[in-house]
Amino acid sequence: MEDSKGYKRWAPNKEVGLIHVGCALKCTEVVTGPNGTIVELKATVDWELKKKPQGFIHWVSEPKPGQEPEIVEVRLYDKLFKSEEPGKLENWMDDLNPDSLRVITKAYVDPSVKGSPVGSRFQFERTGYFVVDKETTPEKTVWNRIVGLKEANWETKAK
Secondary structure, eight states, rough: OOOOOOOOOBTTTTTEEEEETOOEEEEEEEOOOOOOEEEEEEEEEETTTTSSOEEEEEOOSSSTTTTEEEEEEEEEOSSBBBSGGGGGGOOOGGGGTSSEEEEEEEEEOGGTTOOOOOTOHHHHHHHEEEEEETOOOOOOEEEEEEEOGGGGGGGHOOO
């Protein structure tokens, strides 16, 4: 809600570019609900890119007007142990990382990956490489992160 000098993402009255679209958006208004949650962002579009934005954001578009993007389950695996050498500890069980698996049950992906067979691999931009899990069904696609990108490692370091 508040912009700061080093912040290069979207904020009120700040312009960002959209990756793979070739335009810039400037947030002109933030609409909040009764409990303060953001329900809508209003923006202007600069199709000519009069000045290059400092930051760029990714987005998943509607496949067709009014149609939601593909909703999938994503499993983010992290290190199993908190230390580098759990075998040297008195009780290695105490060293288990409780956040070694995070499951996101409602993640949005581009509809072009729908129906990918088990074992298919894709790079999800700025997140890592993922594979379609064997637990995938026609009703629910499950993606497992198999390799994180260097940029994605901030999650682990921030803990």
